[in-house]
Amino acid sequence: MAELISIGDDFSLNPYSVLYGHGGLSIGNSVRVAAGCVIIPANHVFSDPGTAIRAQGLTKLGIVIEDDVWVGANVTILDGAHISRGCVIAAGSVVRGQTEPLGIYAGVPAKLIRKRGRIETREVAQ
Numbered sequence: 001m002a003e004l005i006s007i008g009d010d011f012s013l014n015p016y017s018v019l020y021g022h023g024g025l026s027i028g029n030s031v032r033v034a035a036g037c038v039i040i041p042a043n044h045v046f047s048d049p050g051t052a053i054r055a056q057g058l059t060k061l062g063i064v065i066e067d068d069v070w071v072g073a074n075v076t077i078l079d080g081a082h083i084s085r086g087c088v089i090a091a092g093s094v095v096r097g098q099t100e101p102l103g104i105y106a107g108v109p110a111k112l113i114r115k116r117g118r119i120e121t122r123e124v125a126q
Contacts, residue, residue, distance in 0.1 A: 003060065007031075008067065023079055024062030031065055034073040034091070039063060043079040066101075086116060 005021035008029035016036045019025060023041030033039075041063040045056040061080035065071070069083050072091035077083070082098045089095055090106035090113070099105055102116040 014073075023058070023060035025065075026063070027065045028067035028069070028085070030068045031071070032069070033071045034075070036074040037071055037076070039065075039077045041079050088116065 003022050003024055005019055005025045005027070007027045008031065010030045011027060011033075012031075013019070013033045014035040014037075017033050018038045020040045020042065025039060025041045042058045042060045044053050044058060046053045048056060059079055063077055063079065064082045065077070066083060066085040066087075068086045069089070070087075071077070071083075071089045072093070074092050075089050076094045077089075078094065078096040080097065081095045083089065083095060084099045084101040084103065086102040087099050088104045089110060090104070092108070093106050093110040094108045095105065095110045097109075099110075100112060100115070104113045104116060105111060106113050
């Protein structure tokens with residue numbers, strides 16, 4: 001992936017969110033990014049305790065966010081993440097790795113909670 005930011009149509013980015021591009025960031029169509037998100041397609045190498053972290057370089061795996069994704073407030077998306085089509089990422093989550101299409105993810109690290117389109121049945125108190 002080239003070291004740049006590519007953004008599709010009908011994209012929204014809310015205040016205080018940060019997009020880094022130095023590892024390559026690809027964002028699809030109809031993606032919504034809420035306030036306070038940080039999307040970082042690079043990471044510091046720190047495996048050698050005898051060398052200063054700043055001297056060990058970076059990984060640059062890149063990030064892909066496919067079409068029709070909603071990223072909730074204060075989400076962090078880390079280098080190497082691939083968010084599949086139709087996902088919802090809950091507020092405050094930290095995403096790394098690959099998600100499943102239409103998944104709803106939450107937590108640190110973000111985990112699949114359920115899939116979109118499935119109706120939950122609950123008793124309603126009357």
